[in-house]
Amino acid sequence: MALKLSERGDVSPFLVMEVMRAAAEREATGKDVLHLEVGQPGFPAPRGARLAAAKALETETLGYTNALGQPDLRSKICAHYRDQYTMDIDESRIAVTTGSSAGFLLAFLACFAPGDRVALADPSYPCYRNILKAVGVEAVAIPVDASTAFQPTPEALAGLGPLDGVVVASPGNPTGSMFAPGELGRLADWCHTAGIRLISDEIYHGLTYGQDGETAAGSPSAIVVNSFSKYFAMTGWRIGWAILPEDLCKPIERLAQNLFISPPAISQIAAAAAFDCHEELQGYRDVYAANRLDLLDALSARGLTPAAPPDGAFYIYVDTSPVANDSPSFCTSLLNETGVAATSGLDFDPIRGSQSARFSFCASRADVQEAAKRIKAWRR
Numbered sequence: 513m514a515l516k517l518s519e520r521g522d523v524s525p526f527l528v529m530e531v532m533r534a535a536a537e538r539e540a541t542g543k544d545v546l547h548l549e550v551g552q553p554g555f556p557a558p559r560g561a562r563l564a565a566a567k568a569l570e571t572e573t574l575g576y577t578n579a580l581g582q583p584d585l586r587s588k589i590c591a592h593y594r595d596q597y598t599m600d601i602d603e604s605r606i607a608v609t610t611g612s613s614a615g616f617l618l619a620f621l622a623c624f625a626p627g628d629r630v631a632l633a634d635p636s637y638p639c640y641r642n643i644l645k646a647v648g649v650e651a652v653a654i655p656v657d658a659s660t661a662f663q664p665t666p667e668a669l670a671g672l673g674p675l676d677g678v679v680v681a682s683p684g685n686p687t688g689s690m691f692a693p694g695e696l697g698r699l700a701d702w703c704h705t706a707g708i709r710l711i712s713d714e715i716y717h718g719l720t721y722g723q724d725g726e727t728a729a730g731s732p733s734a735i736v737v738n739s740f741s742k743y744f745a746m747t748g749w750r751i752g753w754a755i756l757p758e759d760l761c762k763p764i765e766r767l768a769q770n771l772f773i774s775p776p777a778i779s780q781i782a783a784a785a786a787f788d789c790h791e792e793l794q795g796y797r798d799v800y801a802a803n804r805l806d807l808l809d810a811l812s813a814r815g816l817t818p819a820a821p822p823d824g825a826f827y828i829y830v831d832t833s834p835v836a837n838d839s840p841s842f843c844t845s846l847l848n849e850t851g852v853a854a855t856s857g858l859d860f861d862p863i864r865g866s867q868s869a870r871f872s873f874c875a876s877r878a879d880v881q882e883a884a885k886r887i888k889a890w891r892r
């Protein structure tokens with residue numbers, strides 16, 4: 513007899529995995545692939561972080577730590593807010609997490625009950641929607657468009673009926689677009705007054721190509737989620753952090769103790785050292801900045817214009833409708849005919865995503881230059 517399965521596991525698969533499978537099949541036949549579908553830096557963790565980890569392997573026990581992280585890493589995170597945002601955050605409000613992914617799970621569990629309604633922009637990072645579904649919370653789509661750089665506004669939220677929370681990201685994935693200056697603050701104030709929990713994903717801060725990202729850490733009720741995965745190029749170390757409003761520190765500590773015991777000890781040591789590697793990390797950012805210009809140039813030569821201003825992160829989200837019937841067939845033809853892998857927008861927006869595709873430019877300079885050359889030469 514088949515045993516009962518929970519509907520919690522019935523979340524959408526990540527479609528980019530399909531592109532990655534097709535790319536691997538192509539590689540297995542001896543053809544090359546330029547991986548513009550993946551959203552992770554083509555660089556390792558900065559050298560100072562790797563050296564600190566290597567030393568700790570020799571000298572430290574590396575057991576469990578405090579559930580919300582080692583004091584020295586928490587104090588480095590506070591120093592980062594003083595340096596980057598001239599903001600004083602009490603160390604007790606920092607939770608070190610197993611990547612921002614664990615930060616989202618902890619935040620959603622601590623803030624929302626099954627049946628609650630939490631709004632997110634369409635398109636947005638698919639795991640928000642899928643984690644919310646796994647914990648029984650309804651994800652409510654916010655219809656956003658180019659007029660607000662694909663970012664939500666209080667006016668758009670006001671039309672969605674009763675809400676318990678909203679998740680935003682600036683810069684966002686897949687668009688790379690950002691709130692106009694002051695707009696995140698306006699949204700945070702509006703959410704606070706309306707009793708709606710704002711969760712601000714700031715994972716792409718540090719990777720911007722014009723204005724800097726603004727933080728929601730000054731709001732008395734917002735949760736800020738961040739990570740060492742992107743700017744710090746430490747995806748596989750599974751380490752991130754959240755800034756919590758005071759009333760959530762204890763509930764989240766209890767959940768973290770029970771769900772994870774602690775974030776990985778070695779990654780905490782490496783992460784603390786990564787804060788001293790800004791010069792190297794700025795070098796990574798400079799590579800993304802040059803890649804971005806090459807890719808924008810190549811895409812526009814093919815009539816593929818960004819659907820949203822790609823002001824941050826390492827993505828360009830284009831409208832594929834001028835050159836293809838739908839984005840999955842666009843991505844398949846592009847891969848088969850040029851060896852360039854990109855991601856269909858359907859991962860990020862189940863409806864309008866069929867006309868969009870995401871190109872990532874965090875691969876090496878040589879790979880992105882070659883991809884740009886092939887896209888320019890692509891005859892459709």
Ligand SMILES: Cc1ncc(COP(=O)(O)O)c(C=O)c1O
Nearest residue numbers: 551611612613637685739741752
């Ligand atoms: C917008 C956004 N938030 C969160 C994550 C998850 O990152 P991690 O769990 O590695 O911190 C990603 C990963 O691609 C992302 O793009």
